[in-house]
Amino acid sequence: MAAALAPGATVAAVARQYDVATSLIYKWRRTVRARETGFAEVVVVRDEPVAASVPAAPQAVIELEIAGKVRLRIPLTTPPTLAAAMVKALGAS
Structure with a gap:
């Protein structure tokens, strides 16, 4: 499809190159272009x-x-037991 949608490309040349019917390329191009012009719903959310x-x-x-x-x-x-053990380990009583 990229070859058929390239600027300056002809459907006949692309069809010959890939050995497909020109009608299929026209159909595929219409399908791709229809998707490209679609709109996506936009939802605005405040932070x-x-x-x-x-x-x-x-x-x-x-x-x-x-x-x-x-x-x-x-x-x-x-x-308290841990605090006492730390003090004792440091040599104080």
Whole structure:
């Protein structure tokens, strides 16, 4: 079909080149052109406003300085047993 729709192409020449009846090429060209001039339905949709995200509040922490060498920041949401194990592992009691 591309050959038959090319500018300056003749149906007879294309039909001979591809060994098909000229009537078929005319039919195919009409079908293609009918599709090209069709209209698609357009639906306009307004964008919904996007709510601005609220920055997360800073997480509360317990900060420990152990022997002046180590600083440990433990979130308040940390289970007490885990916090105790971290402090113990760093050599403080």
